[in-house]
Amino acid sequence: MRSEALSPSVFKSKAGLKIGYGVLYAVLTIVAALQLLPLVWLFLFSLKNNQEVFNLPPLSLPTHFRWENYEKVWSAGNISVYFLNSVWITVAASALTIILGSLTTFAMTRMKWKGSSLALGLFMVAMMIPVHSTLIPLFSIFNKVGLTDNPLSLILSYVAFNMPITIMIMLGFYYALPREVEEAAVMDGCSVNRLFFQIVLPMTSSVIATTGIINMIYNWNEFIFVNTFISSDSHKTLTVGVQNFIGQYTTDWGSIGATLMISILPILVMFLFLSNRIVEGIAAGSVKG
Amino acid sequence: MDKVMSNKKIIALYVLPALLLIMAIVYIPIVLTAYYGLNQWNGIGRMKFIGLDNYAALLTDGTFWKSAWHSLLLAVFSCASLIIYLAVAMVLATRIKGANLFRKIYLIPMLLSSVAIAQLWLRIYHPTNGIVNSVLESIGVANPPAWLSEPKLVLFALFIPILWQYAGFYILIYYAALKNIPASLEEAAKIDGASALQIAWKIKLPLAMEVIKVTVVLAVVGSLKYFDLIYVMTDGGPNGSSEVMASYMYHTAFRAYDFGYGSATGFFLLVICLIVTWVIRKITAAKETIQYS
Numbered sequence: 300m301r302s303e304a305l306s307p308s309v310f311k312s313k314a315g316l317k318i319g320y321g322v323l324y325a326v327l328t329i330v331a332a333l334q335l336l337p338l339v340w341l342f343l344f345s346l347k348n349n350q351e352v353f354n355l356p357p358l359s360l361p362t363h364f365r366w367e368n369y370e371k372v373w374s375a376g377n378i379s380v381y382f383l384n385s386v387w388i389t390v391a392a393s394a395l396t397i398i399l400g401s402l403t404t405f406a407m408t409r410m411k412w413k414g415s416s417l418a419l420g421l422f423m424v425a426m427m428i429p430v431h432s433t434l435i436p437l438f439s440i441f442n443k444v445g446l447t448d449n450p451l452s453l454i455l456s457y458v459a460f461n462m463p464i465t466i467m468i469m470l471g472f473y474y475a476l477p478r479e480v481e482e483a484a485v486m487d488g489c490s491v492n493r494l495f496f497q498i499v500l501p502m503t504s505s506v507i508a509t510t511g512i513i514n515m516i517y518n519w520n521e522f523i524f525v526n527t528f529i530s531s532d533s534h535k536t537l538t539v540g541v542q543n544f545i546g547q548y549t550t551d552w553g554s555i556g557a558t559l560m561i562s563i564l565p566i567l568v569m570f571l572f573l574s575n576r577i578v579e580g581i582a583a584g585s586v587k588g
Numbered sequence: 589m590d591k592v593m594s595n596k597k598i599i600a601l602y603v604l605p606a607l608l609l610i611m612a613i614v615y616i617p618i619v620l621t622a623y624y625g626l627n628q629w630n631g632i633g634r635m636k637f638i639g640l641d642n643y644a645a646l647l648t649d650g651t652f653w654k655s656a657w658h659s660l661l662l663a664v665f666s667c668a669s670l671i672i673y674l675a676v677a678m679v680l681a682t683r684i685k686g687a688n689l690f691r692k693i694y695l696i697p698m699l700l701s702s703v704a705i706a707q708l709w710l711r712i713y714h715p716t717n718g719i720v721n722s723v724l725e726s727i728g729v730a731n732p733p734a735w736l737s738e739p740k741l742v743l744f745a746l747f748i749p750i751l752w753q754y755a756g757f758y759i760l761i762y763y764a765a766l767k768n769i770p771a772s773l774e775e776a777a778k779i780d781g782a783s784a785l786q787i788a789w790k791i792k793l794p795l796a797m798e799v800i801k802v803t804v805v806l807a808v809v810g811s812l813k814y815f816d817l818i819y820v821m822t823d824g825g826p827n828g829s830s831e832v833m834a835s836y837m838y839h840t841a842f843r844a845y846d847f848g849y850g851s852a853t854g855f856f857l858l859v860i861c862l863i864v865t866w867v868i869r870k871i872t873a874a875k876e877t878i879q880y881s
Contacts, residue, residue, distance in 0.1 A: 320684070323679050323682060323684055324684070326676070326679050327676070327679060327680060327684070327686075327690050330676055330690075330694065330755070331690055331693045331694065333752070334693055334694050334696060334697060334752065334755065334756065335693060335696070337697075337708055337709070337712060337719075337752070338696065338697075338708075340712070340719055341708050341711075344711070352717060353717055356722075356726075357719045357722050357723070399605050399606040399609070400606065402601075402602040402603070402605070402606070403602060403603050403606040403607070405602060406598075406599050406602035406603045407603070409593065410593045410594060410595075410598070410599050410602075411590060411593055411594040412594060412596070412599050418603055418607055421607065421610065421611075421615075422606075422607075422610065425610050425614045425615070427809075427861070427862060427865060428614055428618060428858065429812075429813040429834075429857060429858055429861050430813075431813055431815060431834045431837055431838070431854055431857060432617075432618060432621050432854040432855060432857055432858035433613070433614060433617035433618060433621065433854075434837075434838070434841070434854065435617075435621060435624060435631075435841050435847055435850055435851050435854055436616070436617035436618075436620035436621050436624065436851070437613065437617050438631075439620075439624075439631065439847070440612075440616075440617070440620075455609065455612075455613055456613055458609060458613075459609045459610050459612070459613030459614055460613070460614065462606055462609065462610055463610070466606075485592050485593070490592075491592060491593070491595060491598045492598070495602075516699055519701065520700070520701035520702065520703075521701075522701065522702060522703050522816045522820075523815060523816065523838075527842065537701075538701050538703040538704075539703075541703060541704065541707065542703055542707070542820060545707055552711070552717070555707070555711070556711075559704050559707055559708060562701065562703075562704050563700045563701070563704050566699050566700060567696075570692075570696065570699060574692045577695070577699065578691070578692060578695065578760060581695065581698070581757065581760060582760055582761065582764055585757070585760075585761050585802075585806070
């Protein structure tokens, strides 16, 4: 009875029900194919040479997998440099955002002070401000203090612009956290610092993981700040690096494919292992378009 | 308890780093953008105060309004695509097996960088070797267009990857909203003899309305400030036929070195985004907060 009640409703007979489900699955599968095919195609041409790209049907396998395309782009050009820059800048900015965000969220939800709601308002309004409207002044400020072409300009910008969304996701979690533990700890003479670092922070590990992943995805993919603030190859991250690299190799499809695959691989791997958290984080942070 | 938890030094220590950072990186630049807009400035030399000249010039700048029109078109496209996303989410939310896997697959493009997506779609649209024209030629289309070099087609061609990129995001939001609708409502309607379409139209749609309003704001504001993908794929071309507000601002400041005028454009972009958000929120005033499951 229950399973029938939960099934699509129009189909009265069993045969009708099967056809109905068939149609629904067909729709969902077509959408899934549309979402995946461009990426499959990318993967396939990253393993071909130009002759194979031009002469074989688009979704055919190459005669042999040319993994040497990957080796070639990794050692030629600066792809390995860009990759390492992306890794450390992403990790540093995300970690800093999480720490500062946690401290602020704790102070705004747990401690008693007058400006608390004003501070919260400032963080939330900042979410509505488009990055582009701050770009010119940021460039000239960083220029004045000697931070252009310096990874610090990226880290500071990433932390600031991801702070609102991080705090917003954390707020919900902190509000739901029971206060009894903290009260008991304070009664026992625990200092605020110890309370925060040894009791509260470990209790929020789940929201730290969610916001951490969201931050890493945003930072890994960020383009406009790198494109504007960074000029030397040794400081570029993958998004801008890939863009420049491909500019030089516009005719070699295999190399282009391999470069793009390298740039999206960390995200794909992360997705494979942490898809539930990613879905959770994207839904919670959906205010940021 | 209260005494410990209202220690001013600790509060300052905890809040000030983050607060000062968003002040320095978000709020002060906003004020400066408005101010730079009042000046003639090439970014390096001295600023010359010229009052509202830049803003006045912007109002009569045909190229700017053309790019604003393109941004608006993107916003309209995006809102129209919400209907497709909602339809897919409705199918997904029929308590079908594997729904969770499907919504995860849909989300993948949204997690990738716009630069990678743009580079990939540049190949997809490649006039001779791209997958689109290969397929068109194999089914007998003699001279398929060079999609991104046709002034009349380019904006539509650019919209396909945008539709593709954000599908999983909106489907995810809609799916969560539809899953929140109590099954009992649907059952009751079914007992009264309502068809699946009637249930979707008369029960699910109204109950998901709050979430739909939020997604309209997201889609419109997101479109108005859209930049990365267009910058990489066409750089606003050919001949300005895919220029949008953000790319126009970027070109004015960082290509033509007109920082004053670029700042005025940037400030205008901010004002438009805030007004649009406010107007849509007002029209569709949200009555309750949304809970995503």
